[in-house]
Amino acid sequence: MFTVLMAKQRSIKHRYRYNYMSPNPDKPEITNYNIQISNKIKMFFDIKTAKTTIKGLMEDTMAEIFDSVDKATQQPKQEPEIKSMAELVDYQEGSVVSKQIIKRGAGTVTIFAFDKGEGLSEHTAPFDALVQVLDGEVRIKISGKPYDVKAGEMIILPVDEPHSLKALTRFKMLLTMIRSKK
Numbered sequence: 711m712f713t714v715l716m717a718k719q720r721s722i723k724h725r726y727r728y729n730y731m732s733p734n735p736d737k738p739e740i741t742n743y744n745i746q747i748s749n750k751i752k753m754f755f756d757i758k759t760a761k762t763t764i765k766g767l768m769e770d771t772m773a774e775i776f777d778s779v780d781k782a783t784q785q786p787k788q789e790p791e792i793k794s795m796a797e798l799v800d801y802q803e804g805s806v807v808s809k810q811i812i813k814r815g816a817g818t819v820t821i822f823a824f825d826k827g828e829g830l831s832e833h834t835a836p837f838d839a840l841v842q843v844l845d846g847e848v849r850i851k852i853s854g855k856p857y858d859v860k861a862g863e864m865i866i867l868p869v870d871e872p873h874s875l876k877a878l879t880r881f882k883m884l885l886t887m888i889r890s891k892k
């Protein structure tokens with residue numbers, strides 16, 4: 711489609727040059743002026759149409775790309791099922807265990823199980839994250855300030871703020887991260 715529109719635009723320019731250089735022997739000034747104005751108007755509308763069409767095609771293409779990325783990162787459709795969140799992952803001695811429950815282009819939901827003393831070193835995230843403690847207790851530092859979070863409590867980890875986690879006891883958490891389109 712884009713190639714056809716560009717070829718049409720070149721064709722109009724070529725006709726303009728050809729007509730402009732081939733004056734009417736009877737009234738060269740009037741004919742050349744009319745051809746010049748007429749072709750400029752045609753070119754304006756053809757180029758405007760082409761730009762609108764190209765913009766529409768680009769928007770459609772970008773939408774298709776986002777859809778294909780979402781489809782590529784999606785897990786198979788899950789049947790509704792009632793589960794105990796805390797039982798989805800088991801503790802392992804000296805380890806951090808995780809299980810991704812949902813993975814979509816828009817975000818993820820993951821359950822973690824930390825053995826006592828285990829943790830995550832300081833890092834940042836490009837979007838807000840919600841931590842819900844399901845079992846045990848954790849110390850979460852956000853920009854150097856410690857927060858002790860217990861089972862049944864939650865905390866938001868703000869975007870681009872450095873944070874770290876350290877298990878005060880064995881603990882499980884549900885981490886929800888939602889990506890936003892800018």
